[in-house]
Amino acid sequence: xxxxxxxxVSGLRVEFPRPDGPVCAARGIxxxxxxxxxxxxxxxxGSGKSATALGLIRLVPPPGxxxxxxxxxxxxxxxxxSEAEIRPFRGAxxxxxxxxxxxxxxxxxxxxxxxxxxIRAHRKVSRRDAWKEAAASLGRVGIPDPERRVKExxxxxxxxxxxxxLIALALAARPKVLxxxxxxTAIDVTLQAGILDLFRGLVDSQxxxxxxxxxxxxxxxxxxxxxxxxxxxxxxxxxxxxxxLFERPxxxxxxxxxxSMPSAEVSRGDLPTIPGQVPDLSRLPxxxxxxxxxxxAEPRCQEEDPPLREDRPGRRVACLLxxxx
Amino acid sequence: MSETLLTxxxxxxxxxxxxxxxxxxxxxxxxxxxxxxxxxxxxxxxxxxxGSGKTTTGRSILRLIEAxxxxxxxxxxxxxxxxxxxxxxxxxxxxxxxxxxxxxLNPRMTVRSLVGEPLLVHGIAHGAELKRKVGRLLEExxxxxxxxxxxxxxxxxxxxxRIGIARALALRPEFIVCDEPVSSLDVSVxxxxxxxxxxxxxxxxxxxxFIAHDLGLVGHLCDRxxxxxxxxxxxxxxxxxLRMHAVHPYTKALFSSSLPADPSKAxxxxxxxxxxxxxxxxxxxxxxxxxxxxxxVPRCRTEDPQLKTVGEGHxxxxxxxxxxxxxxxxxxVC
Numbered sequence: 320x321x322x323x324x325x326x327x328v329s330g331l332r333v334e335f336p337r338p339d340g341p342v343c344a345a346r347g348i349x350x351x352x353x354x355x356x357x358x359x360x361x362x363x364x365g366s367g368k369s370a371t372a373l374g375l376i377r378l379v380p381p382p383g384x385x386x387x388x389x390x391x392x393x394x395x396x397x398x399x400x401s402e403a404e405i406r407p408f409r410g411a412x413x414x415x416x417x418x419x420x421x422x423x424x425x426x427x428x429x430x431x432x433x434x435x436x437x438i439r440a441h442r443k444v445s446r447r448d449a450w451k452e453a454a455a456s457l458g459r460v461g462i463p464d465p466e467r468r469v470k471e472x473x474x475x476x477x478x479x480x481x482x483x484x485l486i487a488l489a490l491a492a493r494p495k496v497l498x499x500x501x502x503x504t505a506i507d508v509t510l511q512a513g514i515l516d517l518f519r520g521l522v523d524s525q526x527x528x529x530x531x532x533x534x535x536x537x538x539x540x541x542x543x544x545x546x547x548x549x550x551x552x553x554x555x556x557x558x559x560x561x562x563x564l565f566e567r568p569x570x571x572x573x574x575x576x577x578x579s580m581p582s583a584e585v586s587r588g589d590l591p592t593i594p595g596q597v598p599d600l601s602r603l604p605x606x607x608x609x610x611x612x613x614x615x616a617e618p619r620c621q622e623e624d625p626p627l628r629e630d631r632p633g634r635r636v637a638c639l640l641x642x643x644x
Numbered sequence: 645m646s647e648t649l650l651t652x653x654x655x656x657x658x659x660x661x662x663x664x665x666x667x668x669x670x671x672x673x674x675x676x677x678x679x680x681x682x683x684x685x686x687x688x689x690x691x692x693x694x695g696s697g698k699t700t701t702g703r704s705i706l707r708l709i710e711a712x713x714x715x716x717x718x719x720x721x722x723x724x725x726x727x728x729x730x731x732x733x734x735x736x737x738x739x740x741x742x743x744x745x746x747x748x749l750n751p752r753m754t755v756r757s758l759v760g761e762p763l764l765v766h767g768i769a770h771g772a773e774l775k776r777k778v779g780r781l782l783e784e785x786x787x788x789x790x791x792x793x794x795x796x797x798x799x800x801x802x803x804x805x806r807i808g809i810a811r812a813l814a815l816r817p818e819f820i821v822c823d824e825p826v827s828s829l830d831v832s833v834x835x836x837x838x839x840x841x842x843x844x845x846x847x848x849x850x851x852x853x854f855i856a857h858d859l860g861l862v863g864h865l866c867d868r869x870x871x872x873x874x875x876x877x878x879x880x881x882x883x884x885x886l887r888m889h890a891v892h893p894y895t896k897a898l899f900s901s902s903l904p905a906d907p908s909k910a911x912x913x914x915x916x917x918x919x920x921x922x923x924x925x926x927x928x929x930x931x932x933x934x935x936x937x938x939x940x941v942p943r944c945r946t947e948d949p950q951l952k953t954v955g956e957g958h959x960x961x962x963x964x965x966x967x968x969x970x971x972x973x974x975x976x977v978c
Contacts, residue, residue, distance in 0.1 A: 363830040363832055510920055536903070541906055541909075541910035575832070579834070581865065588842035596802055
C-alpha cells in the first residue's frame with residue numbers, strides 16, 4: 320500500500336525561554352495527517368496546540384524554538400531544511416491560517432493584492448488571471464460581492480470576513496496540507512458551518528490534501544473532523560476516530576470534558592465539572608499532568624508520567640489505568 | 645410582588661458615528677425597539693450573533709448607558725425616571741457580571757476591596773463587619789476567605805470570574821445581567837461557573853438576563869429565550885418550545901447552525917444561511933432579516949413585521965406566520 324500520510328510529526332518539542340528556565344509548550348508530539356483527512360487537535364488555552372502548529376511549520380516566534388522531533392511532509396524532512404530551503408514548502412506544502420485575522424493581514428495592501436502575491440509566488444499565472452482567481456477565491460469562502468471586495472483593504476472587512484479572507488489567502492498557494500488555528504472562533508455560528516463545509520468539500524474533492532484543524536470547540540470537532548487528537552498540558556493524551564471519541568472517550572480528561580458540555584439534556588445545575596484549573600506549563604504537577612484534577616487518579620499517577628500507548632487499534636491514550644471504559 | 649419583575653418596552657439606543665470629515669452624521673441602531681419581560685426568579689436567555697445588540701440591551705436596562713427611548717419598569721419602579729441619587733440606591737437591586745473578569749476588575753484593588761466596595765458604597769458594612777461579610781461572600785463563590793488579601797492577577801480566569809460574581813452578589817440583588825459570563829473561560833472550568841450561577845440563583849431566588857451566543861449553554865440554563873437580530877427581538881418563548889418549535893427563519897437557522905458535541909447531530913444540519921449580519925448603520929428595508937432569509941416573500945422587503953403571539957408565551961416577528969406558510973416547519977431530522 321502506498322503511504323497515505325501527507326504530514327507526519329514525531330517527538331516534536333517546542334520551548335519558550337523564561338527567566339526561571341525554559342517552558343516546554345509541546346512536549347513530544349506525535350501526529351499525522353493522511354490524504355483526505357481532517358484531523359482535529361483539540362485542547363484548551365495553554366495546552367500547547369498552537370505551539371505545535373507553529374513548530375511543525377517552523378514559525379515559532381523567537382526566542383521560542385523547536386528543540387526536538389521530526390516533521391515530514393510527503394517525505395521531506397522540514398526541520399533539517401535551511402530557512403531558504405523551507406520557504407517553498409510554506410504555502411504550497413503546508414499553509415497556515417493563524418488565529419488572529421486582524422494582525423495577519425497587511426493593512427496597506429488590498430486583500431486582492433495579497434492573494435495575487437501568493438498566487439504568483441507559487442505559480443506562473445498572469446497578473447490578470449491571478450486577480451480573477453483572487454476574486455473567485457473570496458467568493459468560494461463565502462464573501463459576498465467578491466469582485467468589489469477583492470479591491471478593498473483589511474480595515475473595510477468585518478472580523479468574520481477577515482478570517483475568511485485569510486483562509487482564501489492560505490488556499491491560494493494550493494497547499495497539500497492546511498493547518499488552521501481556531502479558524503472559526505472569531506466567526507458567528509451562522510457562518511461557521513459554511514467554513515467547515517468548505518474545508519470538507521476541498522478535501523473530499525482532492526483540491527486539498529488534508530487539514531489539521533486546531534480548536535477548543537468540541538462542536539467543531541464533531542461536525543467536520545475524521546480523527547481527533549486531544550492535548551493537555553503540552554502532551555497528546557488521546558487519539559481516536561471522531562465517532563469513537565464521542566461515543567467512548569478513554570482518557571479521564573476527555574471523558575470529563577465531553578460530559579461537562581452544557582446541553583438541554585442535562586438538568587440545570589447538575590453539570591459534571593472538572594475541579595481545579597488548567598495547569599501553568601512552567602509549574603506542571605509531577606507524574607501525569609492531569610492527576611490533580613482527575614476523578615479516578617491513583618497514587619502512582621503522581622509518580623509516573625504515562626506514555627501515549629495503543630489501547631486498541633486506531634486508539635491511543637496516555638493513562639496509567641488499565642481498565643478504561 | 646408583581647407577576648413580572650422587569651418590564652422593558654420600546655427600548656432604543658442609537659450610537660452616532662461619523663464616517664468621515666464631510667459625511668453626514670449616521671447612527672448605529674444598536675437597540676431599536678426592544679420589549680422584554682423577566683419574572684422573579686427566572687432565567688431569560690438573550691441570544692443572537694455579535695452585532696445584534698444583546699450587550700447594549702443589557703447595559704441600557706441597568707442604565708450603565710442611557711437609552712434614547714423606552715420604558716424600564718422594575719418591580720413597579722420606573723427605572724428610566726430615577727435621578728442619579730435614586731439610581732445609586734436602586735442599584736442594590738440589579739447587578740451585572742461581565743464577560744471578561746480580567747478587564748472588569750480593577751488590578752490595583754485587592755479582592756477584599758473589590759468585593760467589599762459595593763457594601764461600603766451603600767453603607768451596609770465597614771471595618772470588621774465588612775471583612776467578615778466579604779469572607780462569607782468569597783466562601784459562597786468557592787474561594788478561601790484568605791483570597792481577600794490577594795490581587796486579581798494572582799488568580800486564574802475561572803477564579804477571577806468567581807470574584808466578579810461575589811462582587812455582583814454582595815448587595816443581594818434580585819436581578820443580575822450576566823453578559824457572556826463563561827465565554828472567556830477555559831472549557832474545562834466553564835461548567836464549574838455555570839453550576840455556581842445556578843446554585844446562587846436558586847438560593848437567593850434571583851432573576852438573570854443571561855446574554856450568550858452558545859445555544860447549548862442557553863438551552864441548559866434558561867427558562868425562556870429571546871432571540872435578537874439587528875436591534876430587535878425576533879422571537880421569544882420557553883427554551884423548550886424554541887428548541888423544538890422555533891418559527892422564525894432566523895431562530896431556525898441559528899439553532900441548526902449550532903454544533904453540538906455529538907458527531908451524529910453535528911453532521912446533520914441544514915444549509916447555512918447566506919451572508920452575514922448587515923451593518924446596523926445601514927439597515928435593510930422591511931424585515932431586517934429578509935436579505936438572508938431563505939423563506940422571504942416580496943412583502944418582507946417592504947413591511948417591517950411586528951411580534952405576534954404564536955403559542956403559549958411564544959411570540960415571533962415574521963410575515964410568513966400570517967399566511968400560514970408552513971410556519972411550524974421543524975429542524976432537520978436525520
